[in-house]
Amino acid sequence: MADVKKQLDPDPRVWDFDTEYELGQDNIRPFGLDIHNPVFLISSIIIAGFVLLSLANQEAAAEFFGWLRPWLTSTFDWFLVLSVDAITLFCLALIVLPVGSVRIGGKDAKPDYSYAGWIAMMFAAGIGIGLLFFGVLEPVYYNFSEGGGARPLNIDITQPGNEYIGVVGTIHHWGLEGWAVYAAVGLSLAIFAYNLGLPLTLRSAFYPILGERVWGWWGHGIDTLAVFATLFGLTTSLGLGAQQVAAGLYEIFGIEPSGTVVVLLIIGITLIALGSVLLGMDAGVKRLSEINMIMAVGLFLFVLFVTGVGTAVARYFNVMVDYVLLLPALSNPFGREDTSYFHGWTTFYWAWWIAWSPFVGMFIARISKGRTVREFVLCALIAPTAVCALWMSTFGGAAIDMLNAGGAEGVAATVIDAYKPEGALFGFLKELPLYSIVAPIALVLIVIFFVTSSDSGSLVIDTITAGGKMDAPVVQRVFWCTLEGLVAIALLLGGGLSALQGAAVSTGIPFTFVVLIMCYCLWLALRAEHKKL
Numbered sequence: 001m002a003d004v005k006k007q008l009d010p011d012p013r014v015w016d017f018d019t020e021y022e023l024g025q026d027n028i029r030p031f032g033l034d035i036h037n038p039v040f041l042i043s044s045i046i047i048a049g050f051v052l053l054s055l056a057n058q059e060a061a062a063e064f065f066g067w068l069r070p071w072l073t074s075t076f077d078w079f080l081v082l083s084v085d086a087i088t089l090f091c092l093a094l095i096v097l098p099v100g101s102v103r104i105g106g107k108d109a110k111p112d113y114s115y116a117g118w119i120a121m122m123f124a125a126g127i128g129i130g131l132l133f134f135g136v137l138e139p140v141y142y143n144f145s146e147g148g149g150a151r152p153l154n155i156d157i158t159q160p161g162n163e164y165i166g167v168v169g170t171i172h173h174w175g176l177e178g179w180a181v182y183a184a185v186g187l188s189l190a191i192f193a194y195n196l197g198l199p200l201t202l203r204s205a206f207y208p209i210l211g212e213r214v215w216g217w218w219g220h221g222i223d224t225l226a227v228f229a230t231l232f233g234l235t236t237s238l239g240l241g242a243q244q245v246a247a248g249l250y251e252i253f254g255i256e257p258s259g260t261v262v263v264l265l266i267i268g269i270t271l272i273a274l275g276s277v278l279l280g281m282d283a284g285v286k287r288l289s290e291i292n293m294i295m296a297v298g299l300f301l302f303v304l305f306v307t308g309v310g311t312a313v314a315r316y317f318n319v320m321v322d323y324v325l326l327l328p329a330l331s332n333p334f335g336r337e338d339t340s341y342f343h344g345w346t347t348f349y350w351a352w353w354i355a356w357s358p359f360v361g362m363f364i365a366r367i368s369k370g371r372t373v374r375e376f377v378l379c380a381l382i383a384p385t386a387v388c389a390l391w392m393s394t395f396g397g398a399a400i401d402m403l404n405a406g407g408a409e410g411v412a413a414t415v416i417d418a419y420k421p422e423g424a425l426f427g428f429l430k431e432l433p434l435y436s437i438v439a440p441i442a443l444v445l446i447v448i449f450f451v452t453s454s455d456s457g458s459l460v461i462d463t464i465t466a467g468g469k470m471d472a473p474v475v476q477r478v479f480w481c482t483l484e485g486l487v488a489i490a491l492l493l494g495g496g497l498s499a500l501q502g503a504a505v506s507t508g509i510p511f512t513f514v515v516l517i518m519c520y521c522l523w524l525a526l527r528a529e530h531k532k533l
Contacts (some may be wrong), residue, residue: 039220040465040476043227047483054490054499065491065502072505073347080350081333083512088180090519091377094187099526100374101533104187105194111370118371119379120293122364129241129449130174131296131391132442137424138173139396140415142166142341144403149340153329161322163404164315167396168322169341172330174388175323176381178353183380185361185515187373188522194369195529199468202226202358206517208524222514223464226358229511230464232503233355234457235488240422241450242266242488247422248443251430257422263489269447270485273454274478288455292448299442300391306432307398316393323389348501351508354515362460373526399428407431454484 054061073080094100103109111118142150143157143166152169155162188205198204203219210218242265246257255261276288304312336342368376402408403416410427414420429439458481463469466476491499 039223039227039467042220043224043231043465044479044483047228047231047487051483051486051490055493058493061490061499065499069348069502069505070343072502072509073343073351076351076509077343077347078333080347080354080509080512081331083516084177084181084350084353085331087184087515087519088177090523091180091183091381094377094526095374099523099530100372100377102191102195102373102526102529104190104371104373104376105369107533109194109370111368113367117290118367119383120290121367122380122384129237129244129446129453131388132425132446132449133240133244133421134170134174135392135395135425136399136411136428137415137421138170138345139164139166139392140399140403140411140424141419141421142169143400144416145340150338150344152338152341153326154338161318164319164393164397164400165322166400167315167319167393168326169330169345170392170396171319171323171385171389172327173345173349174392175385176327177331178349179381179384181350181353181357181515182360182364183377184519184522185357186364186368186380187376188518188525189362189365190368190376191373191522191525191529193365193468196525200362200365201464201468202362202514202518204468205521208521209517225507225511225514227461227464229355229357229507230359230457230461231484231487232507233352234359234453235484235491236352236355236501236504237453238266238269238450238484238488239492241446241453242269242492243422244425245269245443245446245450247420248426248439248446251423251426252439252443259493262492266485266488266492269450270454270481272447273451273458274481276451276455278474278478288448288452292445292452295441295445295448299438299445300394302434302438303398303432304394307394307401311401312394312397315397316390319393319397320389348505351505351512352501353508354512355504355508357511357515358464359457359460362463363456366459366463395425395428402428402431454481457481457484 113121142152143163145151151157152165152172155165157163157165189200189202192198192204192207193200196204196207198207201223203214203222206214206219206222213219214222242262243257245265246255246261249255249261250257330346333342364380371379399408399411403412408428408431410430411424412427414423414427425442426439429435429442432438458477461480461484462477465480491503
């Protein structure tokens with residue numbers, strides 16, 4: 001490995017390197033595996049124990065997770081919101097500061113992927129099934145929840161110009177601040193791995209403050225926490241995806257949704273993800289991500305044209321103006337009266353994005369060599385925000401228009417009359433032409449999103465538990481892909497949606513401290529790198 005000392009500012013007040021770390025020096029290799037001791041063993045044993053306990057005590061698990069999530073989101077609301085605010089401001093500053101010219105991998109580094117392939121993989125990993133699950137559900141729920149209790153900032157939708165406040169509240173959760181968390185973690189990992197020659201793992205980002213201690217128990221603890229956050233954040237999405245696929249099978253083929261059906265779906269889709277994992281990054285993940293994006297764009301264009309292009313464009317610009325104007329108030333944790341929206345949704349979302357950040361951050365770090373810091377942040381933050389807002393505005397805004405006009409009975413039945421969130425998308429598609437063709441396409445798209453999240457997550461967790469190695473034995477990726485499916489099953493059977501969300505929040509909150517410190521270490525590294533230009 002390159003001498004890290006010579007690459008960094010030698011000022012001992014910033015950097016303190018006494019010895020060099022050789023990648024894999026404390027890995028153990030039983031049965032041909034390449035395991036980073038003790039991260040792999042600790043994380044896998046604890047997670048396997050969690051699965052067994054949850055399956056053996058399903059009622060107790062349901063009760064525990066039913067209590068855990070609301071307690072965490074109401075107790076740590078201010079901390080989560082202020083932390084995400086700080087991370088967002090930090091990322092925006094990187095765009096305009098001189099350090100934005102630093103190139104990931106060094107000044108002569110070239111990108112490994114085209115813009116199209118790079119952004120497709122980034123988007124597929126970062127969003128997963130979220131757009132399909134929440135695109136109709138969330139805007140409609142905020143607008144029409146009973147008594148308006150979940151409406152952002154308690155804004156009155158009967159006043160002119162406020163009819164799409166539910167869309168604005170949704171964009172807040174899928175926009176700038178969430179992607180800033182991904183960008184901060186991904187850029188930290190990329191700079192320390194590709195510019196400073198350290199392993200591509202979370203502990204490396206703490207070298208400026210921990211020095212050689214990152215290769216000891218401090219580092220083991222950071223990586224183990226990253227594994228927990230990644231796994232539980234990921235399984236939340238996998239569980240939601242399985243429930244939505246089950247709802248789609250019922251709507252299209254009449255197959256009654258049940259716990260057994262959902263479990264079988266998770267098993268089946270996990271097997272497909274295993275096939276993608278075995279094919280590797282380029283043949284598996286990249287190809288699926290590109291197919292995924294083509295189908296998603298096709299579905300979006302269909303909805304856009306049948307609901308009215310002019311109406312959708314006007315709505316989009318209006319809600320984006322409202323989003324920018326209301327962002328300071330939406331990002332303020334103090335004096336909030338919209339507690340259902342703030343505690344039930346915003347604080348959960350921030351914990352969920354943070355729980356996902358090791359997974360998405362490491363994945364986009366792996367594919368971003370050759371990009372400048374400015375280019376990275378713009379593409380990982382601004383562009384996805386605009387696209388997510390366009391999707392939510394088009395789907396959710398059209399559903400709101402239909403409901404205001406007295407239609408969209410399928411949406412009303414799944415979101416307003418009886419809260420069945422997994423069926424909201426299909427209830428919406430029923431109102432559009434060619435349902436018998438479009439609905440199966442949407443179902444396949446959900447499955448592919450499910451698969452890309454699972455196989456990408458397996459690659460990331462495997463990298464962490466192999467000490468940063470990106471070519472660890474395939475059997476380890478198979479192990480983690482299988483364990484992801486088992487955790488999703490355990491959480492769904494042991495509490496359903498509340499268990500999935502509770503697990504994500506419980507790991508996202510402690511990992512928030514990790515992300516904040518990573519931002520400080522990233523600044524030190526970028527400052528040192530910029531001096532070399």
